[in-house]
Amino acid sequence: MSEKKISQATIKRLSVYLRFLETLKRSGIQKASSVDFEKKLGINSAQVRKDFSFFGDFGQKGVGYDVDSLFKEIQTILNLDQKIPVCLIGAGKLGTALCYFNMMQKDPMEIVSVFDNSPLKVGNKIEHLLIQPVEEMISVIQEKKIQVAIITVPGGYAQYTADRLISAGVKAILNFAPIPLKMPEGVQVQDVDFTADLHSLAYFLSK
Amino acid sequence: MSEKKISQATIKRLSVYLRFLETLKRSGIQKASSVDFEKKLGINSAQVRKDFSFFGDFGQKGVGYDVDSLFKEIQTILNLDQKIPVCLIGAGKLGTALCYFNMMQKDPMEIVSVFDNSPLKVGNKIEHLLIQPVEEMISVIQEKKIQVAIITVPGGYAQYTADRLISAGVKAILNFAPIPLKMPEGVQVQDVDFTADLHSLAYFLSK
Numbered sequence: 001m002s003e004k005k006i007s008q009a010t011i012k013r014l015s016v017y018l019r020f021l022e023t024l025k026r027s028g029i030q031k032a033s034s035v036d037f038e039k040k041l042g043i044n045s046a047q048v049r050k051d052f053s054f055f056g057d058f059g060q061k062g063v064g065y066d067v068d069s070l071f072k073e074i075q076t077i078l079n080l081d082q083k084i085p086v087c088l089i090g091a092g093k094l095g096t097a098l099c100y101f102n103m104m105q106k107d108p109m110e111i112v113s114v115f116d117n118s119p120l121k122v123g124n125k126i127e128h129l130l131i132q133p134v135e136e137m138i139s140v141i142q143e144k145k146i147q148v149a150i151i152t153v154p155g156g157y158a159q160y161t162a163d164r165l166i167s168a169g170v171k172a173i174l175n176f177a178p179i180p181l182k183m184p185e186g187v188q189v190q191d192v193d194f195t196a197d198l199h200s201l202a203y204f205l206s207k
Numbered sequence: 208m209s210e211k212k213i214s215q216a217t218i219k220r221l222s223v224y225l226r227f228l229e230t231l232k233r234s235g236i237q238k239a240s241s242v243d244f245e246k247k248l249g250i251n252s253a254q255v256r257k258d259f260s261f262f263g264d265f266g267q268k269g270v271g272y273d274v275d276s277l278f279k280e281i282q283t284i285l286n287l288d289q290k291i292p293v294c295l296i297g298a299g300k301l302g303t304a305l306c307y308f309n310m311m312q313k314d315p316m317e318i319v320s321v322f323d324n325s326p327l328k329v330g331n332k333i334e335h336l337l338i339q340p341v342e343e344m345i346s347v348i349q350e351k352k353i354q355v356a357i358i359t360v361p362g363g364y365a366q367y368t369a370d371r372l373i374s375a376g377v378k379a380i381l382n383f384a385p386i387p388l389k390m391p392e393g394v395q396v397q398d399v400d401f402t403a404d405l406h407s408l409a410y411f412l413s414k
Contacts, residue, residue, distance in 0.1 A: 011407045011410050012407055014406075014410075015402060015407065016400070016403060018406070041386075041387050042387035078409050079409045080406065084409055084412070086405070093307045093308070094305075094308055096304070097300040097304035098301075098401070100300045101301055105402060107402060107405070109405045109406070109409060148405070148412070171411075172412060173408075174401070174404055174405055180248055180250070181249070190405075190407060190408055192399070193219070194381070195226070195312060196222040197397045197399060198314070198316045199218070199225070199285050199316070200215060200218040201379035201380075201381060202285050202286045202315075202316060202355070202379075203213075203221075203284070203285050203286060204395045205286050205291070205354055205378060
């Protein structure tokens with residue numbers, strides 16, 4: 001797969017395929033057709049075949065794709081053939097919920113450190129995760145070589161937090177704060193904006 | 208604005224503009240230029256002008272857009288010039304966090320009913336919101352004329368929940384369950400998939 005050509009939308013579909021393939025592996029299923037993908041994931045089978053053809057895996061007619069090798073291939077493309085440590089800043093209700101969610105998923109991208117600026121939260125635990133003071137954020141990130149961070153702080157603190165994360169070596173941020181972040185070249189951001197998602201549903205209501 | 212031509216991406220930007228205009232209104236600011244939008248929101252000013260020109264609002268050179276009338280226009284396009292009641296199914300950690308988040312935002316799309324199937328949760332409150340048994344979901348939705356639902360149940364229950372919501376009259380679903388939902392024509396779904404967002408960050412890490 002020519003990596004420069006992969007769009008965000010394709011990458012997110014690869015993530016969906018990867019998790020589906022994992023459930024197949026766990027069930028001992030060795031082959032899957034593009035129609036199986038369509039049935040389970042609601043992604044058109046032609047789209048599935050197109051996505052897989054990018055990296056030269058055309059499957060076998062009437063037999064389908066090899067689950068194990070496709071899983072490994074996608075895992076490698078997404079850099080998920082290794083553990084990726086993640087930190088989370090802002091242990092409020094949303095941040096805490098995301099920690100539990102991440103533990104449940106047992107994802108290779110694992111939240112390993114949590115920070116907050118409130119003395120009421122610092123020292124508490126989210127299961128095994130100790131909430132640490134933001135003052136220790138930079139040194140922990142450097143020590144654990146963390147490159148990915150999740151920001152769940154209030155909007156007013158988000159840019160300041162992002163700047164400090166980047167100064168510590170973070171290269172990618174998942175931003176739940178309701179403001180867009182200005183990032184230097186080479187740092188990736190994904191904004192998650194529930195409110196925009198909800199509002200876009202409202203738009204279609206009366207149509 | 209020719210409504211059929213508005214893309215999902217534009218609609219989500221309109222939601223971002225709307226919330227920015229609201230903060231300007233609250234601060235008593237009456238005019239804003241496309242450059243103000245770019246500075247605060249990180250959306251290119253040419254894109255901002257293009258979005259607004261769709262509905263015939265070109266602003267005045269050197270003066271900018273009228274905050275009040277632009278706010279009202281976008282509000283009307285998004286159907287947010289009215290309260291829209293929303294229900295949430297699945298009062299786990301994520302669902303509870305979303306309820307608090309929604310209360311904080313004071314959005315016109317307000318979560319008014321919460322349902323869960325666990326006897327341990329039913330009867331508890333999330334602030335003023337009583338967690339009701341799923342058995343009452345259909346009748347409450349019909350009584351309150353709820354058209355929008357948020358699904359935060361485990362993947363295995365999501366399609367069943369969606370089917371029942373639709374049978375009760377729901378027209379739009381924000382889906383946090385990690386599986387895609389099959390919807391009949393005329394029902395809108397927005398999937399929120401944190402894991403895909405995280406995985407897409409991993410993809411760029413080594414590049």
